[in-house]
Amino acid sequence: MLEGFADEILVGGRWRxxxxxxxxxxxxxxxxxLARLxxxxxxxVDEAVRAGAAAAADPAWRDVPPHERARYLxxxxxxxxxxxxDLAALQTADTGKSINETRALVASAQGTFRYFAGALETLEDALTPPRGPYLTMSVHEPIGVVGAITPWNSPIASDAQKIxxxxxxxxxVVLKPAEWTPLVSLALGRLICDAGLPPGLLSVLAGPGRIVGDAIVRHPGVGKVSFTGGTSTGRTIGAAAAEKIMPVSxxxxxxxxxxxxxxxxxEQxxxxxxxGIFSSSGQSCIAGSRVFVHASIYDEVLDELVARAGKLRVGPGTDPATQVAPMVAHAHRDxxxxxxxxxxxxxxxxxxGGRIPEGGEYAEGAxxxxxxxxxxxxxxxxxxxxxxxxxxxALPFEDEEDLVAQANDTVYGLACGIWTADYRRAWRVARRIDAGTVWINTYKQFSISTPFGGFKESGLGREKGREGIRxxxxxxxxxxGLDENPLPWAT
Incomplete structure (x- = not known):
């Protein structure tokens, strides 16, 4: 068991x-x-939502100017x-991820809070062009209580991108981390409390999605849900949101x-x-899991891929030399x-590959x-x-038409990678692929300032970027009204 880890969750400002x-x-x-709680x-869930609604409506938070709210972030x-x-080590222990990756995820979370603090400082509403004797304005207001449901494959970064x-x-915010990996989300909750955020504005509720997540989605006091996870669960959330006429991401x-x-x-x-496929042990929604190689170079590229894949260092996440760490759980590995x-x-x-490694350090791991x-x-x-x-x-392709047809022949549309020296071809193919993000001569690179989301069954809505606050x-x-005369219809 982890030393010093309290078996408590954060409910409406109270740890219990x-x-x-x-x-x-x-x-x-x-x-x-590692821990039982x-x-x-x-x-x-009901207590957390009610406390969140009260905290969000309290003038102590509701009337805080944006630049003051940014200071909390x-x-x-x-x-x-x-x-x-400590956060990176905790996430490695809980998820199995390599320490190099969890350090990057913690840095990403830090950068996310800084980015949105800066974006908030400069976010503007608009005076719109009037069409009569009046002044028109478009303003934005908080929703109230937001449900955030995050996955097990990158907890702290996903948490930050919603919170x-x-x-x-x-x-x-009522945060529901994945049942398998709640520890770093709970640690983040304690950290946010230590930062002085008014009580009630954040709850962290560990537990199974079918109970806790479902209660959050269906609670009448929750005005929006942001979910990252599997498509089947997303479809269920979307159906419940439709019943409430509630926006979802x-x-x-x-x-x-x-x-x-x-x-x-x-080489690139x-x-x-x-x-693109083997980092994070493939446990990534954007993993490049289908590679299309032109038929003229297919055999040599595939042979080299196989040779290099066999040399990747498989081991525990605590070893900085590890490239492929254990998967999140034995059940998922199986x-x-x-x-x-x-x-x-x-x-x-x-x-x-195609097998579970045996012996030594691999004996007990996933x-x-x-x-x-x-x-x-x-x-x-x-x-x-x-x-x-x-x-x-791996699959071969003959020409661009063949490629685009195969690449788009899927219910998903989250990401794509293109490797070519021809910028015209890169532009042409990138615009024809049904994917929310396309990388050209790189892969799995992210910026918090650039919106992210999917097409088709890969999702709805966008996260990140300045509009991420909106x-x-x-x-x-x-x-x-600016006209001193009464409305003519009533006179």
């Missing part, structure tokens, strides 16, 4: 055990229990910087294509393909392994070797279903 079932979190590297139940960012090492703009907009699954043209810089492309086994049984050719498959058409299940693991499927606000129009 929840009223729900026990949440147990285990180390993906060793299988040992009493999770939230529906009654805790800066203080939070400063505390994240002070506690960065920071929602607080900047003047809301209260949904960042969902992906089956992202990466594309290699014959004129690509070979190979490094980008490996990073699900990924079963998908690969089924694909091979259905005719896919296994080029490397490890799976980097895996590359080919020999299947794009319509095969392994090419269409999100695997969320270190599994790459996504947590309601727009209102004001008309100021």
């Amino acid at each position: 055990p929840g009223s729900g079932a026990v949440v147990e979190t285990r180390s993906p590297a060793t299988g040992e229990v 009493r999770g939230a139940g529906p009654a805790d 800066v203080r939070i960012a400063d505390l994240i910087a002070e506690r960065a090492d 920071a703009p929602a607080l900047a907009a003047g809301n209260a 949904l960042e969902l699954g992906g089956k992202s294509p990466t594309i290699v043209f014959p004129d690509a810089d070979r 492309a190979l490094a980008g393909l490996l990073f 699900k990924v392994a079963a998908m690969v086994d089924r694909a091979v049984a259905d005719g896919a050719r296994l080029r490397c 490890y799976y070797l980097p895996t590359i498959l080919d020999g299947v058409p794009n319509g095969a299940a392994i090419c269409q279903e999100e695997i969320f693991g270190p599994v790459l499927v 996504a947590y606000m309601r727009q209102k129009s004001l008309y100021w």
